[in-house]
Every structure is written in structure tokens, then in C-alpha cells.
Amino acid sequence: MILxxxxxxxxxxxxxxxxxWLVWQGLREHRGWLWVGxxxxxxxxxxxxxxxxPDAHFGRILAAYGxxxxxxxxxxxxxxxxYRPDRWDLAGAALCLAGMGVIMYAPRG
Structure with a gap:
């Protein structure tokens, strides 16, 4: 189920x-409306x-997905x-991923 x-x-x-990214490329990089579509x-x-x-709670799914x-x-x-992330980017991403795990997969009674 977790997998x-x-x-x-x-x-x-x-x-x-x-x-x-496709929208960005279409508009900001002038690749055209096909990319935007x-x-x-x-x-x-x-x-x-x-x-x-599998979880039925919209708020939990979207929060964890963050x-x-x-x-x-x-x-x-x-x-x-x-793009080359620095150590602060990586630390912040790790914190977000840890939070995702708690929100989505913590045991609930």
C-alpha cells in the first residue's frame, strides 16, 4: 500500500x-502554444x-504531496x-520529505 x-x-x-515546466517553456522561453497546451x-x-x-482525505494527500x-x-x-542546489536547498527538501512521511504514513488509531 505504501509503495x-x-x-x-x-x-x-x-x-x-x-x-x-512545459507552460514555462512555452511562454517564458517562447517555444509556443503547443508547449503550453x-x-x-x-x-x-x-x-x-x-x-x-488510497487515503480518502484530500487535504492530507495534497499536504503530503507538497x-x-x-x-x-x-x-x-x-x-x-x-540547477545546482546548495546545502540549504537540500536540507529544506529533506525536511519537507520528512514532513510528508509523517503526514501520510504515521500510524493512526
Whole structure:
């Protein structure tokens, strides 16, 4: 169940971060409206993927996803744009990921 949830978070991150990056490329880097449209589609897919999480609480899913989004954004920037995070970026990302784990996977009675 946790592995499935983590895979869904990963897929959601690719869709959301990739979608936002496509919109950025289309508008800020002047690659055109085809890139923007592809970004809109990817962002819509992100919303769909989130609904497959096993937990039924929307707020918990989106709050936990925030940690994945932070880490995924840094990784995306490194791979796609040559961004080099400093130790504070990495420390902040680790804190976000730890918070995500607590929010999503802490035992509840």
C-alpha cells in the first residue's frame, strides 16, 4: 500500500512539475502554444492521478504531496535546467520529505 502510494506521488510529481515546466517553456522561453497546451494536459493529469491515492482525505494527500513536489522540483531543475542546489536547498527538501512521511504514513488509531 505504501509503495503504491509513493508511486502515485511520483507520477503526480512528473505530471505537475512537467506540466508547469512545459507552460514555462512555452511562454517564458517562447517555444509556443503547443508547449503550453501540453502543459495544461499534464497539469490536468496530475489532478486525476491524485484521486487514486488510497487515503480518502484530500487535504492530507495534497499536504503530503507538497514534500514530494519540493524534492521533485529540485530534481527536475537539476536534470532539465542544470540547477545546482546548495546545502540549504537540500536540507529544506529533506525536511519537507520528512514532513510528508509523517503526514501520510504515521500510524493512526
Amino acid at each position: 503504491r502510494s509513493l508511486l502515485l506521488f511520483l507520477l503526480a510529481a512528473v505530471a505537475e512539475i512537467g506540466g508547469a 501540453a502543459g495544461f494536459i499534464a497539469l490536468g493529469l496530475y489532478g486525476i492521478v491524485a484521486t487514486f491515492q 514534500g514530494i513536489f519540493v524534492v521533485g522540483s529540485i530534481v527536475w531543475g537539476m536534470v532539465m535546467d542544470g
